[in-house]
Amino acid sequence: MSQGYPSFPSWDEAMPATYAPPPPIVHPAPRPGVYGAPRPDTGPAPRPPVPEPPVSQPPVSQPIVYPAPPPSYPVTAQQPVTYAATAPQAVSYPAPLPGYGTATIAVTMRFAPIAVLLGIVKPVLTVDGRPVRAAWKRRVVVPVDPGPHLVHANVPFVLGGRADLPVELAPGQTASLEYRAPVLPFLRGAFGPPPQRYPGLGAAVAINVVAAAALVAGGLVGFTGVGDRPGFALPAGGTPAPAKSTAFEAPTFPVAPTGPAVPKFPESSQGDAGSGLRRDAPDRKVTGATFGRDEKTDVAAPAGWPFAFRIPGSWTCVPGKIDLPETEAVVCQDRKKTGERAGIILRTCPDGCDAADRKALDQDWFVNTGGLRRVDGDTRFRQTAKNADGRYQLELGHYFTDPAGGTKFQVGVDARTSPATKAAAQKVVNDVLSQTTF
Numbered sequence: 001m002s003q004g005y006p007s008f009p010s011w012d013e014a015m016p017a018t019y020a021p022p023p024p025i026v027h028p029a030p031r032p033g034v035y036g037a038p039r040p041d042t043g044p045a046p047r048p049p050v051p052e053p054p055v056s057q058p059p060v061s062q063p064i065v066y067p068a069p070p071p072s073y074p075v076t077a078q079q080p081v082t083y084a085a086t087a088p089q090a091v092s093y094p095a096p097l098p099g100y101g102t103a104t105i106a107v108t109m110r111f112a113p114i115a116v117l118l119g120i121v122k123p124v125l126t127v128d129g130r131p132v133r134a135a136w137k138r139r140v141v142v143p144v145d146p147g148p149h150l151v152h153a154n155v156p157f158v159l160g161g162r163a164d165l166p167v168e169l170a171p172g173q174t175a176s177l178e179y180r181a182p183v184l185p186f187l188r189g190a191f192g193p194p195p196q197r198y199p200g201l202g203a204a205v206a207i208n209v210v211a212a213a214a215l216v217a218g219g220l221v222g223f224t225g226v227g228d229r230p231g232f233a234l235p236a237g238g239t240p241a242p243a244k245s246t247a248f249e250a251p252t253f254p255v256a257p258t259g260p261a262v263p264k265f266p267e268s269s270q271g272d273a274g275s276g277l278r279r280d281a282p283d284r285k286v287t288g289a290t291f292g293r294d295e296k297t298d299v300a301a302p303a304g305w306p307f308a309f310r311i312p313g314s315w316t317c318v319p320g321k322i323d324l325p326e327t328e329a330v331v332c333q334d335r336k337k338t339g340e341r342a343g344i345i346l347r348t349c350p351d352g353c354d355a356a357d358r359k360a361l362d363q364d365w366f367v368n369t370g371g372l373r374r375v376d377g378d379t380r381f382r383q384t385a386k387n388a389d390g391r392y393q394l395e396l397g398h399y400f401t402d403p404a405g406g407t408k409f410q411v412g413v414d415a416r417t418s419p420a421t422k423a424a425a426q427k428v429v430n431d432v433l434s435q436t437t438f
Contacts, residue, residue, distance in 0.1 A: 103169035105142045105151060109134055111181040112198040114205070118181055124154040125179075146171045153179040153191055160184075163191035232320045232331050232343035232414075276301050276308040277435065284434045286373075286381040286396060288426030302330055305346055306402040306409070307435045312424050315340075324364060332428065339391065342415035342428050349399060349408040358399060358410075365397055365412045372397075379433065385419065392422040396429045400436040411436050 107125060111118040118136075125134035127142050128149055134140050148168045155161035161182055167175045180190040184200035277299050283290060291297055291310050300317040301308035311317060311332050320331035320343065327347040334340035345365070350357045362369060362380065372380045378400065384393040396413040413432050415425035 102171045103144050103146045104174045105144055105149065105167065105169070105177065106139055106174060107132075107134070107142070107151065107153070107177045107179060108139045108194070109136055109153060109179045109181070111136060111155075112183050112201055112204075114201070114208075115181065115183050115198075118155060118158070121155055121157055123179075123181070124152075124156055126152045144169065146173070151177065151191075153189060155181050155189070158185065160186045161189045163189035165191045232322050232329050232345075276305075277310065278307075281434045282437055284437050285426070285430035286375055286379070286433060287383055287394070288430070289423040290430045290434075291427050300330065300332060302328070302346075304328075306404060306407075307411075307432075309344075309428070309435045310431045311342075311428055315424075315428075334424075337418075337421070340417045340421060340424060342413060342425060344432060345410075345412045347410055349410050353399065353408040361410050362397055365410070366395065381429070387416070389416075390419075391416045392419045392425060394422070394425045394429050396433060398433055398436055400438060403438050409436075 105127060109123045109125065123134050123136060125132045125140065127144060129152075132140060132142055134153075146169050148166060151165045151167060153163045153165075158181070163179060165177065167177075169175055176194065177192065178190075178194035178196045180196045180198050182189055182199035183204040187199040190196040190199050296313035297310040298313055298315065299308050300311055302317075302319070305328070312334070314336055315332050315334050317330050317332040320329040322329040322343075322345055324345070324347065327345050329346075330344045332342045332344070347361075349361065362372075366372060366380075366382070371384075372382050374380050379396070379398045381397070382393075382395045387393045393414070393416045395415075396411075398411050399408065400411065401408050411432060413429045415428050417425045
């Protein structure tokens with residue numbers, strides 16, 4: 001146990017009181033010749049002595065030499081750094097491409113006066129899909145790049161009205177366009193160079209005319225003339241409809257006759273026996289065709305009239321009326337073809353029937369005396385290849401004296417047919433002229 005420390009119980013085996021070293025180990029002597037000493041001539045060569053390394057001495061400590069401190073400098077206050085003011089440099093950008101933004105598209109959007117409700121709807125206008133602020137009746141100018149563009153116009157909340165127009169512009173070019181909204185639904189808008197037409201306007205006007213005609217009292221079937229000419233009309237009642245006659249297709253002219261009562265006479269008389277037709281009348285015409293000698297015709301002989309005249313075999317005549325003072329009227333029409341008709345008037349010329357009287361009567365009958373052609377001192381006519389309704393129209397004004405009583409009359413004819421059947425109108429007009437030439 002170590003001295004100075006407390007003793008603790010030992011778990012080691014107890015050693016004997018006396019200790020003796022162990023006996024030496026004795027090895028047997030080697031047998032001769034086997035493990036004997038090595039022979040001098042066969043033993044290994046002696047090894048050279050290995051030099052012992054010199055005993056190293058601890059190195060002698062050298063003093064550490066430190067460099068001299070840098071020289072001290074005087075401490076001075078820091079001076080503020082000042083910068084010279086310089087003008088900002090202009091930023092340069094590359095030059096724009098030639099023609100960039102130099103083209104324009106100008107669009108004016110309109111709606112028909114008959115479609116006034118469209119005025120409360122704001123129209124839509126886009127150029128290449130980009131919305132453009134637009135308004136009705138205002139010219140909108142949009143700067144664009146030269147090249148192809150797609151312009152679209154539309155009326156919201158309306159069934160139809162869409163219109164697309166591709167345009168291609170050169171540098172500096174302006175495309176002036178006009179958009180017109182349709183009058184009826186399910187129609188596309190009209191888009192292009194001005195002026196454009198309102199799609200469906202004709203049909204809308206026709207619908208309104210038919211609706212207004214249905215409200216007109218009297219149920220008259222009219223025959224209107226050029227401009228404001230008083231219209232021919234059948235009597236409101238008491239006149240039977242012609243046999244096999246279709247409805248008389250013409251705008252209603254609701255006027256009351258101011259002249260004498262309409263004469264009663266047969267619709268037509270087959271042949272010329274007792275009809276008053278003059279077979280020996282001179283053949284006269286203002287233009288076009290006349291009835292042939294063997295052509296099938298009927299004779300219209302109004303009661304009280306000083307003459308009769310021929311009409312095509314498929315035509316019939318009935319009494320009519322017109323809003324002219326002291327004037328009698330007859331309306332003749334084709335039984336099978338609607339729109340093939342003629343109106344004939346007869347009225348007395350004032351005493352003397354001079355140039356001033358005739359001028360006043362012509363003004364009443366023709367209304368617009370422009371385009372009249374003079375045949376002789378008693379006859380004038382006007383021919384229209386296609387009037388506003390697309391019909392052929394031939395008008396006649398002729399003065400004659402009744403040989404029986406010496407009364408001077410004015411007879412007028414306004415005949416209208418399709419352009420393809422204008423010969424029928426010409427034959428009626430020419431035959432009235434022939435039968436009133438005495």
